[in-house]
Amino acid sequence: MDISQALQQRRSVRAFLPQAPSAVLVHEILESAACAASGGNLQPWRVIALTGDSLAQVLQAASESNPQEYAHSMSYPANLWEPYRSRRFANGEALYRTLDIPREDKAARLQQLAKNAQFFGAPVGIFVCIDERMGDPQWMDVGLYLQSLMLQATANGLATCAQGFWRKYTETLREPLALPQPYTIACGVALGYEDTTAPINTLVSGRAPFEEWATMRGF
Numbered sequence: 001m002d003i004s005q006a007l008q009q010r011r012s013v014r015a016f017l018p019q020a021p022s023a024v025l026v027h028e029i030l031e032s033a034a035c036a037a038s039g040g041n042l043q044p045w046r047v048i049a050l051t052g053d054s055l056a057q058v059l060q061a062a063s064e065s066n067p068q069e070y071a072h073s074m075s076y077p078a079n080l081w082e083p084y085r086s087r088r089f090a091n092g093e094a095l096y097r098t099l100d101i102p103r104e105d106k107a108a109r110l111q112q113l114a115k116n117a118q119f120f121g122a123p124v125g126i127f128v129c130i131d132e133r134m135g136d137p138q139w140m141d142v143g144l145y146l147q148s149l150m151l152q153a154t155a156n157g158l159a160t161c162a163q164g165f166w167r168k169y170t171e172t173l174r175e176p177l178a179l180p181q182p183y184t185i186a187c188g189v190a191l192g193y194e195d196t197t198a199p200i201n202t203l204v205s206g207r208a209p210f211e212e213w214a215t216m217r218g219f
């Protein structure tokens with residue numbers, strides 16, 4: 001699979017088969033993703049990948065903890081404005097439509113949201129972390145690492161879902177993850193083989209038209 005195919009095929013998958021990818025394959029994906037560029041070649045990512053009992057223990061600890069919001073854990077700015085507000089709304093509606101969950105059924109929506117805390121049933125849970133003293137440019141570097149990881153996974157027949165959801169678990173999972181200070185969880189990634197029979201995996205998110213966000217001059 002070439003890079004364009006991986007870009008086209010990657011999408012967020014939220015239901016997985018129980019079969020775990022091999023340790024060799026996960027190692028290869030995590031390591032090759034570190035080919036990502038980073039400002040000054042700082043490579044400011046630190047990665048913890050868990051499966052089996054190691055993952056189960058952390059998920060158990062998460063289920064018993066009270067996650068805390070802090071400045072970096074917020075997924076979006078408050079009072080999100082246009083066009084981002086509508087895009088976010090449309091994305092949420094499209095997701096719940098795949099499951100036939102109407103807007104009024106808050107309980108069912110919350111139940112679906114809670115699956116984040118199980119890595120959506122993925123056999124591998126990855127925590128991509130960053131030294132919290134780092135600034136926005138290094139968060140950008142970690143984003144490049146994330147995209148590289150997800151593309152490598154796709155190219156190897158695996159599926160992923162990035163999960164900012166895990167940011168608020170930094171303090172409650174510090175001990176179970178053996179995450180040293182001053183690292184913070186930047187993003188979780190669910191990794192495994194896609195359950196192609198799951199309705200939620202029919203979701204294909206659209207993209208805004210090129211003209212809406214790009215300008216080309218002087219060509």
Ligand SMILES: Cc1cc2nc3c(=O)[nH]c(=O)nc-3n(C[C@H](O)[C@H](O)[C@H](O)COP(=O)(O)O)c2cc1C
Nearest residue numbers: 010011012091116161162163164165166187204205
């Ligand atoms: C940094 C980041 C954090 C995300 N956090 C979550 C999350 O916590 N839960 C979730 O279900 N999806 C999460 N997503 C997935 C996005 O919702 C998804 O990428 C977006 O809707 C576009 O869909 P696509 O990935 O299928 O192209 C995240 C994506 C990114 C890049």
